[in-house]
Protein backbone atom coordinates (compact mmCIF):
# COMPACT_ATOMS: atom_id res chain seq x y z
CA UNK A 1 0.00 0.00 0.00
CA UNK A 2 2.09 2.81 -1.32
CA UNK A 3 0.88 6.38 -0.80
CA UNK A 4 2.32 9.47 -2.47
CA UNK A 5 2.13 12.39 -0.07
CA UNK A 6 1.83 15.73 -1.92
CA UNK A 7 1.33 18.53 0.63
CA UNK A 8 1.50 21.46 -1.82
CA UNK A 9 1.08 25.10 -0.80
CA UNK A 10 -0.51 27.33 1.80
CA UNK A 11 -2.04 25.30 4.61
CA UNK A 12 -1.38 22.08 2.63
CA UNK A 13 1.75 20.98 4.53
CA UNK A 14 0.16 21.58 7.97
CA UNK A 15 -3.07 19.70 7.31
CA UNK A 16 -1.38 16.83 5.47
CA UNK A 17 1.05 16.37 8.37
CA UNK A 18 -1.92 15.68 10.67
CA UNK A 19 -3.47 13.18 8.27
CA UNK A 20 -0.12 11.41 7.93
CA UNK A 21 0.09 11.03 11.71
CA UNK A 22 -3.38 9.51 11.75
CA UNK A 23 -2.52 7.07 8.94
CA UNK A 24 0.65 6.03 10.70
CA UNK A 25 -1.20 5.39 13.95
CA UNK A 26 -3.32 2.71 12.28
CA UNK A 27 -0.44 0.25 12.13
CA UNK A 28 -1.21 -0.83 8.59
CA UNK A 29 1.59 -1.76 6.16
CA UNK A 30 1.62 1.68 4.54
CA UNK A 31 4.58 3.05 2.66
CA UNK A 32 4.55 6.85 2.45
CA UNK A 33 6.70 8.95 0.17
CA UNK A 34 6.54 12.71 -0.13
CA UNK A 35 7.08 15.03 -3.11
CA UNK A 36 6.70 18.70 -4.01
CA UNK A 37 3.69 19.92 -5.98
CA UNK A 38 2.04 23.21 -6.96
CA UNK A 39 3.91 26.39 -6.04
CA UNK A 40 6.25 24.25 -3.95
CA UNK A 41 7.00 22.15 -7.05
CA UNK A 42 7.66 25.29 -9.04
CA UNK A 43 10.03 26.64 -6.39
CA UNK A 44 11.94 23.36 -6.13
CA UNK A 45 11.98 22.16 -9.74
CA UNK A 46 10.60 24.99 -11.91
CA UNK A 47 7.29 23.21 -12.61
CA UNK A 48 4.03 22.82 -10.62
CA UNK A 49 3.95 19.10 -11.44
CA UNK A 50 7.63 18.07 -11.53
CA UNK A 51 8.49 14.89 -13.43
CA UNK A 52 9.57 13.09 -10.26
CA UNK A 53 6.30 13.99 -8.53
CA UNK A 54 4.21 12.72 -11.43
CA UNK A 55 6.30 9.53 -11.56
CA UNK A 56 5.77 8.94 -7.85
CA UNK A 57 2.01 9.58 -8.17
CA UNK A 58 1.78 7.12 -11.06
CA UNK A 59 3.71 4.47 -9.23
CA UNK A 60 1.82 4.81 -5.92
CA UNK A 61 -1.55 3.14 -5.25
CA UNK A 62 -3.01 6.36 -3.90
CA UNK A 63 -2.16 10.04 -3.55
CA UNK A 64 -2.84 12.17 -0.50
CA UNK A 65 -2.98 15.73 -1.77
CA UNK A 66 -3.07 18.87 0.37
CA UNK A 67 -3.84 21.99 -1.66
CA UNK A 68 -2.13 24.17 -4.23
CA UNK A 69 -2.07 27.86 -5.04
CA UNK A 70 -0.87 31.15 -3.68
CA UNK A 71 -1.41 34.72 -4.86
CA UNK A 72 2.29 35.10 -5.39
CA UNK A 73 2.02 32.83 -8.45
CA UNK A 74 -0.86 34.77 -10.02
CA UNK A 75 1.38 36.41 -12.58
CA UNK A 76 2.98 33.22 -13.88
CA UNK A 77 1.86 32.07 -17.31
CA UNK A 78 -0.93 29.50 -17.12
CA UNK A 79 1.14 26.31 -17.68
CA UNK A 80 3.28 27.17 -14.64
CA UNK A 81 0.47 28.08 -12.26
CA UNK A 82 -0.05 25.81 -9.24
CA UNK A 83 -3.58 24.78 -10.38
CA UNK A 84 -1.98 23.01 -13.34
CA UNK A 85 -0.58 20.46 -10.89
CA UNK A 86 -3.98 19.17 -9.86
CA UNK A 87 -5.38 19.38 -13.39
CA UNK A 88 -2.31 17.52 -14.69
CA UNK A 89 -2.62 14.79 -12.04
CA UNK A 90 -6.31 14.30 -12.84
CA UNK A 91 -5.56 14.00 -16.55
CA UNK A 92 -2.36 11.91 -16.31
CA UNK A 93 -3.80 9.47 -13.77
CA UNK A 94 -7.17 9.32 -15.55
CA UNK A 95 -9.03 10.27 -12.37
CA UNK A 96 -12.41 10.76 -14.00
CA UNK A 97 -14.68 10.15 -11.01
CA UNK A 98 -14.73 12.81 -8.33
CA UNK A 99 -16.77 12.01 -5.23
CA UNK A 100 -17.61 15.01 -3.07
CA UNK A 101 -19.79 14.21 -0.08
CA UNK A 102 -21.49 17.07 1.76
CA UNK A 103 -22.45 15.90 5.22
CA UNK A 104 -23.66 18.07 8.06
CA UNK A 105 -22.44 16.73 11.38
CA UNK A 106 -25.20 17.30 13.96
CA UNK A 107 -22.67 18.95 16.30
CA UNK A 108 -22.02 21.61 13.65
CA UNK A 109 -25.62 22.44 12.71
CA UNK A 110 -25.12 26.06 13.75
CA UNK A 111 -22.16 26.51 11.41
CA UNK A 112 -24.44 26.62 8.36
CA UNK A 113 -25.79 29.92 7.09
CA UNK A 114 -29.05 28.08 6.36
CA UNK A 115 -31.71 27.43 8.99
CA UNK A 116 -30.99 24.26 10.97
CA UNK A 117 -34.27 22.63 9.85
CA UNK A 118 -33.26 23.07 6.20
CA UNK A 119 -29.84 21.43 6.60
CA UNK A 120 -29.81 19.24 9.70
CA UNK A 121 -29.07 15.67 8.74
CA UNK A 122 -27.90 16.72 5.28
CA UNK A 123 -26.05 13.92 3.51
CA UNK A 124 -25.56 14.33 -0.22
CA UNK A 125 -22.96 13.02 -2.60
CA UNK A 126 -21.88 14.92 -5.68
CA UNK A 127 -20.32 12.75 -8.38
CA UNK A 128 -18.45 15.13 -10.66
CA UNK A 129 -16.90 14.03 -13.96
CA UNK A 130 -13.32 15.24 -13.69
CA UNK A 131 -11.31 14.71 -16.87
CA UNK A 132 -13.56 15.99 -19.65
CA UNK A 133 -15.94 18.83 -20.52
CA UNK A 134 -14.87 22.41 -21.17
CA UNK A 135 -11.96 21.97 -18.72
CA UNK A 136 -9.99 19.80 -21.14
CA UNK A 137 -11.78 20.18 -24.51
CA UNK A 138 -9.76 21.29 -27.50
CA UNK A 139 -9.39 23.58 -29.34
CA UNK A 140 -9.11 26.43 -26.89
CA UNK A 141 -7.23 29.66 -26.79
CA UNK A 142 -7.37 33.23 -28.00
CA UNK A 143 -7.87 33.84 -31.72
CA UNK A 144 -9.21 36.39 -34.13
CA UNK A 145 -12.99 36.34 -34.12
CA UNK A 146 -13.94 34.97 -37.55
CA UNK A 147 -17.44 36.43 -38.02
CA UNK A 148 -20.38 38.36 -36.63
CA UNK A 149 -20.54 41.75 -34.99
CA UNK A 150 -17.09 41.39 -33.44
CA UNK A 151 -15.27 39.93 -36.46
CA UNK A 152 -11.58 40.82 -36.52
CA UNK A 153 -11.35 41.36 -32.75
CA UNK A 154 -9.53 38.94 -30.46
CA UNK A 155 -11.76 36.36 -28.75
CA UNK A 156 -11.20 33.77 -26.06
CA UNK A 157 -12.74 30.33 -26.66
CA UNK A 158 -12.96 26.85 -25.13
CA UNK A 159 -14.58 23.62 -26.26
CA UNK A 160 -17.29 21.81 -24.33
CA UNK A 161 -17.49 18.15 -25.28
CA UNK A 162 -18.31 14.72 -23.87
CA UNK A 163 -17.80 11.37 -25.57
CA UNK A 164 -20.39 8.64 -25.02
CA UNK A 165 -18.00 6.35 -23.14
CA UNK A 166 -16.97 9.22 -20.93
CA UNK A 167 -20.57 9.86 -19.90
CA UNK A 168 -21.34 6.18 -19.43
CA UNK A 169 -18.44 5.48 -17.09
CA UNK A 170 -19.26 8.38 -14.76
CA UNK A 171 -22.95 7.46 -14.89
CA UNK A 172 -22.09 3.91 -13.79
CA UNK A 173 -20.11 5.26 -10.82
CA UNK A 174 -23.04 7.46 -9.83
CA UNK A 175 -25.73 4.78 -10.22
CA UNK A 176 -23.64 2.36 -8.16
CA UNK A 177 -23.07 4.97 -5.47
CA UNK A 178 -26.84 5.61 -5.36
CA UNK A 179 -27.48 1.87 -4.97
CA UNK A 180 -25.42 1.94 -1.77
CA UNK A 181 -27.30 4.99 -0.48
CA UNK A 182 -30.98 5.97 -0.78
CA UNK A 183 -31.26 4.85 -4.39
CA UNK A 184 -31.94 8.28 -5.87
CA UNK A 185 -29.85 9.96 -8.56
CA UNK A 186 -30.23 13.44 -10.03
CA UNK A 187 -28.40 14.08 -13.27
CA UNK A 188 -27.67 17.78 -13.68
CA UNK A 189 -27.41 19.22 -17.19
CA UNK A 190 -28.19 22.20 -19.38
CA UNK A 191 -29.99 20.17 -22.02
CA UNK A 192 -32.29 23.07 -22.86
CA UNK A 193 -29.37 25.05 -24.31
CA UNK A 194 -26.27 22.89 -24.86
CA UNK A 195 -25.86 20.04 -27.37
CA UNK A 196 -23.24 18.46 -25.10
CA UNK A 197 -25.70 18.20 -22.26
CA UNK A 198 -28.64 17.11 -24.38
CA UNK A 199 -26.39 14.19 -25.32
CA UNK A 200 -25.34 13.75 -21.69
CA UNK A 201 -28.98 13.42 -20.65
CA UNK A 202 -29.67 10.86 -23.37
CA UNK A 203 -26.68 8.68 -22.38
CA UNK A 204 -27.33 8.90 -18.63
CA UNK A 205 -30.95 7.90 -19.25
CA UNK A 206 -29.87 4.95 -21.35
CA UNK A 207 -27.27 3.84 -18.78
CA UNK A 208 -30.00 4.02 -16.16
CA UNK A 209 -31.88 1.17 -17.84
CA UNK A 210 -29.30 -1.11 -16.24
CA UNK A 211 -30.21 0.23 -12.78
CA UNK A 212 -33.96 -0.21 -12.41
CA UNK A 213 -33.54 -0.03 -8.62
CA UNK A 214 -32.27 3.57 -8.81
CA UNK A 215 -34.75 6.42 -9.28
CA UNK A 216 -33.23 8.77 -11.85
CA UNK A 217 -34.34 12.32 -12.45
CA UNK A 218 -32.91 15.21 -14.46
CA UNK A 219 -32.48 18.81 -13.48
CA UNK A 220 -31.14 21.89 -15.25
CA UNK A 221 -28.06 23.26 -13.55
CA UNK A 222 -29.59 26.64 -12.69
CA UNK A 223 -32.54 24.94 -11.02
CA UNK A 224 -30.14 22.57 -9.25
CA UNK A 225 -28.27 25.54 -7.79
CA UNK A 226 -31.59 26.92 -6.56
CA UNK A 227 -32.80 23.60 -5.12
CA UNK A 228 -29.47 23.12 -3.33
CA UNK A 229 -30.11 26.17 -1.20
CA UNK A 230 -33.92 25.80 -1.06
CA UNK A 231 -34.33 22.13 -0.12
CA UNK A 232 -30.94 20.41 -0.16
CA UNK A 233 -32.16 17.35 1.71
CA UNK A 234 -34.24 16.37 -1.34
CA UNK A 235 -31.02 15.24 -3.02
CA UNK A 236 -29.31 11.91 -2.52
CA UNK A 237 -26.67 11.55 -5.28
CA UNK A 238 -26.03 14.21 -7.94
CA UNK A 239 -24.08 13.38 -11.11
CA UNK A 240 -22.87 16.09 -13.43
CA UNK A 241 -20.10 17.29 -15.72
CA UNK A 242 -16.81 18.83 -14.79
CA UNK A 243 -17.72 22.51 -14.80
CA UNK A 244 -21.21 22.28 -13.32
CA UNK A 245 -19.78 19.92 -10.70
CA UNK A 246 -17.08 22.41 -9.80
CA UNK A 247 -19.67 25.08 -9.12
CA UNK A 248 -22.35 22.98 -7.45
CA UNK A 249 -19.89 21.17 -5.18
CA UNK A 250 -18.71 24.47 -3.69
CA UNK A 251 -22.32 25.46 -3.05
CA UNK A 252 -23.09 22.05 -1.53
CA UNK A 253 -19.99 22.20 0.63
CA UNK A 254 -20.98 25.56 2.03
CA UNK A 255 -24.43 24.29 3.03
CA UNK A 256 -22.66 22.53 5.83
CA UNK A 257 -21.04 25.80 6.86
CA UNK A 258 -17.74 24.08 7.33
CA UNK A 259 -15.84 23.47 4.13
CA UNK A 260 -12.94 22.59 6.43
CA UNK A 261 -14.74 19.30 7.15
CA UNK A 262 -15.31 17.92 3.67
CA UNK A 263 -13.11 15.28 2.05
CA UNK A 264 -13.05 14.18 -1.57
CA UNK A 265 -11.89 11.28 -3.69
CA UNK A 266 -10.90 11.25 -7.37
CA UNK A 267 -10.82 7.75 -8.79
CA UNK A 268 -9.76 5.99 -11.94
CA UNK A 269 -11.28 2.84 -13.48
CA UNK A 270 -9.43 0.62 -10.95
CA UNK A 271 -10.11 2.65 -7.81
CA UNK A 272 -6.66 4.08 -7.74
CA UNK A 273 -7.28 7.48 -6.26
CA UNK A 274 -6.22 10.94 -5.33
CA UNK A 275 -7.66 12.17 -2.04
CA UNK A 276 -7.82 15.79 -1.07
CA UNK A 277 -9.81 18.15 1.13
CA UNK A 278 -12.55 20.01 -0.75
CA UNK A 279 -11.16 23.35 0.39
CA UNK A 280 -8.21 25.23 -1.06
CA UNK A 281 -4.78 26.33 0.10
CA UNK A 282 -5.93 29.34 2.16
CA UNK A 283 -2.60 31.20 1.94
CA UNK A 284 -3.95 33.91 4.28
CA UNK A 285 -3.84 31.54 7.24
CA UNK A 286 -0.89 29.37 6.18
CA UNK A 287 1.77 28.53 8.75
CA UNK A 288 -0.28 29.82 11.68
CA UNK A 289 -1.54 26.53 13.07
CA UNK A 290 -5.19 27.54 12.68
CA UNK A 291 -6.38 25.52 9.65
CA UNK A 292 -8.82 22.66 10.17
CA UNK A 293 -7.13 19.34 9.29
CA UNK A 294 -10.33 17.27 9.50
CA UNK A 295 -11.15 17.37 5.77
CA UNK A 296 -7.72 15.93 5.03
CA UNK A 297 -7.97 13.36 7.81
CA UNK A 298 -11.39 12.32 6.45
CA UNK A 299 -9.87 12.17 2.95
CA UNK A 300 -7.38 9.64 4.32
CA UNK A 301 -10.37 7.63 5.56
CA UNK A 302 -11.88 7.72 2.06
CA UNK A 303 -8.54 6.47 0.72
CA UNK A 304 -8.63 3.47 3.03
CA UNK A 305 -12.20 2.74 1.96
CA UNK A 306 -12.01 3.16 -1.82
CA UNK A 307 -8.44 2.33 -2.80
CA UNK A 308 -7.34 -0.08 -0.08
CA UNK A 309 -10.66 -1.70 0.79
CA UNK A 310 -9.99 -1.16 4.49
CA UNK A 311 -13.53 -0.32 5.55
CA UNK A 312 -12.86 -1.01 9.21
CA UNK A 313 -9.84 1.32 9.32
CA UNK A 314 -11.81 4.00 7.47
CA UNK A 315 -14.59 3.81 10.04
CA UNK A 316 -12.10 3.96 12.91
CA UNK A 317 -10.94 7.34 11.61
CA UNK A 318 -14.49 8.58 11.02
CA UNK A 319 -15.56 7.51 14.51
CA UNK A 320 -12.55 9.26 16.03
CA UNK A 321 -13.49 12.49 14.21
CA UNK A 322 -17.10 12.25 15.42
CA UNK A 323 -15.90 11.65 18.95
CA UNK A 324 -13.63 14.69 18.88
CA UNK A 325 -16.53 16.84 17.65
CA UNK A 326 -18.79 15.42 20.36
CA UNK A 327 -16.13 16.34 22.93
CA UNK A 328 -16.40 19.96 21.79
CA UNK A 329 -12.92 20.23 20.27
CA UNK A 330 -13.02 22.88 17.53
CA UNK A 331 -10.64 24.66 15.19
CA UNK A 332 -11.35 28.36 14.59
CA UNK A 333 -13.51 27.80 11.48
CA UNK A 334 -16.08 25.75 13.41
CA UNK A 335 -15.64 27.32 16.83
CA UNK A 336 -18.60 28.34 18.96
CA UNK A 337 -18.44 29.92 22.42
CA UNK A 338 -18.12 27.33 25.14
CA UNK A 339 -16.18 24.90 22.98
CA UNK A 340 -12.51 24.05 23.29
CA UNK A 341 -10.53 25.91 20.66
CA UNK A 342 -7.49 24.14 19.25
CA UNK A 343 -5.05 24.69 16.41
CA UNK A 344 -4.22 22.43 13.48
CA UNK A 345 -1.81 20.31 15.49
CA UNK A 346 -4.14 20.24 18.50
CA UNK A 347 -6.95 18.88 16.33
CA UNK A 348 -4.63 16.22 14.90
CA UNK A 349 -3.59 15.23 18.42
CA UNK A 350 -7.22 15.04 19.54
CA UNK A 351 -8.08 12.68 16.67
CA UNK A 352 -5.03 10.54 17.49
CA UNK A 353 -6.05 10.37 21.15
CA UNK A 354 -9.60 9.33 20.18
CA UNK A 355 -8.21 6.65 17.86
CA UNK A 356 -5.97 5.27 20.58
CA UNK A 357 -8.63 5.28 23.27
CA UNK A 358 -10.99 3.38 20.96
CA UNK A 359 -8.37 0.78 20.06
Ligand code: IPM
Pocket residue numbers: 083086087246
Ligand atom coordinates in the same frame (compact mmCIF):
# COMPACT_ATOMS: atom_id res chain seq x y z
C1 IPM B 1 -11.68 22.11 -7.52
C2 IPM B 1 -10.89 23.36 -7.86
C3 IPM B 1 -10.12 23.11 -9.17
C4 IPM B 1 -11.16 22.90 -10.23
C5 IPM B 1 -9.13 24.23 -9.53
C6 IPM B 1 -8.13 24.47 -8.43
C7 IPM B 1 -8.43 23.91 -10.82
O1 IPM B 1 -11.73 24.46 -7.93
O2 IPM B 1 -11.05 21.05 -7.31
O3 IPM B 1 -12.89 22.20 -7.46
O4 IPM B 1 -11.67 23.86 -10.84
O5 IPM B 1 -11.49 21.73 -10.50
Ligand code: MG
Pocket residue numbers: 246247250
Ligand atom coordinates in the same frame (compact mmCIF):
# COMPACT_ATOMS: atom_id res chain seq x y z
MG1 MG C 1 -13.74 24.05 -7.36
